[in-house]
Amino acid sequence: MSGMEKERFFVGNWQLADAGLPLGVNSSSGADQLPNSFVNLGWEHAMRQNSHAHIESALSSLVSSPSFNAPAGNDSVVIRELIGRLGSICNSGDASPSSRYHSPRASYYSTPLNSPPKLNISGADHQQQGMLVNPTADAQFELFAESAASKLGFAEAGKLSRVSSSQSLAAPSGKEVTVSDAVMEMPKFGRGRVSKWPPPEASSASGKLPAVVAENNGRKRKAAPKGKGKASPSSSLAMDPPPKEGNPDSKRRKQAEASAADRSPTVSKPKTEQNSSDDGQKPTENDNANPPEPPKDYIHVRARRGQATDGHSLAERVRREKISERMKLLQDLVPGCNKVTGKAVMLDEIINYIQSLQRQVEFLSMKLATLNPQLEFNMVCLLPKDMHQADVPLPQQVFPLDTATSPFSFAQQSLKIAETNRFNTHAAKNQLDSSIQLPPIVGLTDATNYLGNSDKDDLWYVIQTGFARSQEAPFSPQTLRAE
Amino acid sequence: MGVIDIMDAKGTSSLGNPNPNILTPHPSKSSVAIRFLRVLSLVRHTASSSPSSRACRIRRAACSCMAYSAGPRRAWSRALLRKLVRRRRKPPRRDLPRPAAIIRRRRPVGGDRLEVALRRVVPGGAGMEYCRLLEEAADYVKCLVMQVRLMQSIVDFESHVHSVNKRSEIDPGDRN
Numbered sequence: 001m002s003g004m005e006k007e008r009f010f011v012g013n014w015q016l017a018d019a020g021l022p023l024g025v026n027s028s029s030g031a032d033q034l035p036n037s038f039v040n041l042g043w044e045h046a047m048r049q050n051s052h053a054h055i056e057s058a059l060s061s062l063v064s065s066p067s068f069n070a071p072a073g074n075d076s077v078v079i080r081e082l083i084g085r086l087g088s089i090c091n092s093g094d095a096s097p098s099s100r101y102h103s104p105r106a107s108y109y110s111t112p113l114n115s116p117p118k119l120n121i122s123g124a125d126h127q128q129q130g131m132l133v134n135p136t137a138d139a140q141f142e143l144f145a146e147s148a149a150s151k152l153g154f155a156e157a158g159k160l161s162r163v164s165s166s167q168s169l170a171a172p173s174g175k176e177v178t179v180s181d182a183v184m185e186m187p188k189f190g191r192g193r194v195s196k197w198p199p200p201e202a203s204s205a206s207g208k209l210p211a212v213v214a215e216n217n218g219r220k221r222k223a224a225p226k227g228k229g230k231a232s233p234s235s236s237l238a239m240d241p242p243p244k245e246g247n248p249d250s251k252r253r254k255q256a257e258a259s260a261a262d263r264s265p266t267v268s269k270p271k272t273e274q275n276s277s278d279d280g281q282k283p284t285e286n287d288n289a290n291p292p293e294p295p296k297d298y299i300h301v302r303a304r305r306g307q308a309t310d311g312h313s314l315a316e317r318v319r320r321e322k323i324s325e326r327m328k329l330l331q332d333l334v335p336g337c338n339k340v341t342g343k344a345v346m347l348d349e350i351i352n353y354i355q356s357l358q359r360q361v362e363f364l365s366m367k368l369a370t371l372n373p374q375l376e377f378n379m380v381c382l383l384p385k386d387m388h389q390a391d392v393p394l395p396q397q398v399f400p401l402d403t404a405t406s407p408f409s410f411a412q413q414s415l416k417i418a419e420t421n422r423f424n425t426h427a428a429k430n431q432l433d434s435s436i437q438l439p440p441i442v443g444l445t446d447a448t449n450y451l452g453n454s455d456k457d458d459l460w461y462v463i464q465t466g467f468a469r470s471q472e473a474p475f476s477p478q479t480l481r482a483e
Numbered sequence: 484m485g486v487i488d489i490m491d492a493k494g495t496s497s498l499g500n501p502n503p504n505i506l507t508p509h510p511s512k513s514s515v516a517i518r519f520l521r522v523l524s525l526v527r528h529t530a531s532s533s534p535s536s537r538a539c540r541i542r543r544a545a546c547s548c549m550a551y552s553a554g555p556r557r558a559w560s561r562a563l564l565r566k567l568v569r570r571r572r573k574p575p576r577r578d579l580p581r582p583a584a585i586i587r588r589r590r591p592v593g594g595d596r597l598e599v600a601l602r603r604v605v606p607g608g609a610g611m612e613y614c615r616l617l618e619e620a621a622d623y624v625k626c627l628v629m630q631v632r633l634m635q636s637i638v639d640f641e642s643h644v645h646s647v648n649k650r651s652e653i654d655p656g657d658r659n
Contacts, residue, residue: 319614322614323614323617326614326617326621327617329617329621330617333625333628344597347597347600347601348597350601350620350624351597351600351601351604354601354604354605354623354624354627355604357624357631361546361627361631364545364631364635364638365539365541365544365634366541366542368523368541368637368638368641371642371645
């Protein structure tokens with residue numbers, strides 16, 4: 001089948017297809033009663049390839065055709081049709097079922113909702129039709145259809161058709177890859193969209209379809225760079241040159257945060273439009289912190305409007321966005337940075353803040369150092385009191401210190417105190433700013449003073465083990481004896 | 484002072500903060516508080532009586548507490564600990580895992596004055612990419628704030644206790 005032939009199919013379908021009408025009415029492919037010549041085209045290509053291929057082409061064709069002249073009001077119906085067709089394509093190996101399902105589905109779809117579609121509806125629909133539903137594929141299709149449908153009604157039909165035609169024309173080798181990519185990406189794409197369907201803005205909706213389609217385009221281009229040449233000649237409309245399109249598409253789409261919420265979706269540049277609208281629709285999805293990671297290791301990036309779309313610029317843009325995101329985090333942390341705009345000034349503020357914090361730590365440590373001796377001195381006489389406090393029935397660990405020498409007993413006491421200490425600090429952790437039970441700590445310090453100042457490591461180890469494990473009791477006598 | 488060695492050995496075991504997010508929510512203040520209080524108590528009975536050296540130790544202890552609560556996943560905590568350990572001129576008992584920053588995908592360029600300054604301020608900031616640097620800086624700031632608040636509260640409490648003790652010294656028998 002020649003490209004021009006397919007083009008004619010597309011054109012014919014556009015002219016005839018209305019939102020409410022089943023698209024298959026216009027099908028001129030004689031082979032089957034396919035409601036959709038797009039589907040048919042996909043069949044012809046994909047019959048030789050795996051099922052994904054024709055799914056993808058069918059998807060693109062389905063997506064493109066209704067978008068051409070589907071007014072916003074009939075979106076839901078068209079979407080249902082799409083979903084139904086997708087399901088039919090997925091499940092049935094031949095084209096006839098699609099036609100079979102088409103009319104009943106049309107009527108079925110008309111009844112439910114303009115409310116956000118439940119995928120179950122389509123799924124149930126499929127099941128009602130008795131189709132063997134491959135759940136994953138079906139879900140994928142539904143998601144894709146949903147996301148595609150969300151863009152309905154706004155895209156340039158012509159461009160879309162061109163794109164879809166080029167897609168169907170794409171080389172078979174590229175198809176599998178791109179189809180799987182598209183299918184895999186669509187769930188990710190659609191997942192974010194489920195809650196937002198129908199799309200809040202028309203602009204975003206319009207952008208998405210060409211985005212998806214062009215993305216498939218680009219991906220195919222990447223996989224099989226031969227078919228893209230056809231895209232440009234086939235498209236007489238004002239589409240961006242395919243190479244330009246392909247390169248940014250060759251990078252995976254990334255849920256760019258800061259990107260194009262401010263872009264205006266214009267018709268002239270479908271690529272940029274799709275990018276902008278796509279990004280405009282996706283800010284909330286991006287807030288999911290990129291949870292649906294692409295199956296490959298790419299970082300999905302979108303070329304923005306009016307910006308270079310080569311690989312380097314895209315990588316730089318990704319990096320810049322990451323940096324800006326981090327800067328925002330820092331801005332929230334550092335007080336007084338909200339009013340400041342500009343990276344340089346903010347960085348300066350951050351550096352100053354960190355330096356001031358470090359200076360504060362140093363100053364406070366000095367203060368603690370000077371403060372301690374006095375406390376220690378004062379606390380010596382309070383040691384008995386602290387020890388009494390330590391005898392409070394807490395979940396203490398008894399250290400079987402056999403030695404009866406006073407230092408060891410003191411150590412035992414101090415360990416108990418330390419235990420109490422820990423308990424107290426634990427209890428007081430929520431009120432750190434309020435009084436902390438420090439006397440036990442000081443008591444411990446004084447107690448350990450009697451043990452001598454040597455081998456603080458061991459003492460520390462003792463304390464640590466006392467806190468950490470009760471089984472470490474054997475250690476304590478040894479370490480204490482070592483002192 | 485073997486504090487850092489011990490903490491080196493035990494710090495990671497007591498830490499359980501597997502947060503892959505950019506800004507990991509720190510373990511609660513309690514872990515830092517407990518650790519710091521222990522270290523403080525240990526430092527207090529240090530032989531060296533000069534306040535400056537003790538202040539030095541306390542500061543190092545504070546930094547190490549901070550670093551340990553942050554976890555070995557943060558590059559700045561590892562770098563800080565390495566620095567502290569090196570300063571004591573004792574070989575670390577356990578080799579901390581080499582940070583991923585060693586794998587330098589991008590050579591840090593010292594062109595931007597601010598970036599260079601930030602690298603100097605944040606421990607371990609020399610070998611990181613810019614993105615990573617910002618991440619670590621945010622985490623470091625959070626830790627620093629927590630540490631400062633903790634130390635401030637300790638100081639306040641101790642000064643309060645000190646005043647109470649002073650009062651109680653007048654009446655040794657009367658205590659609470």
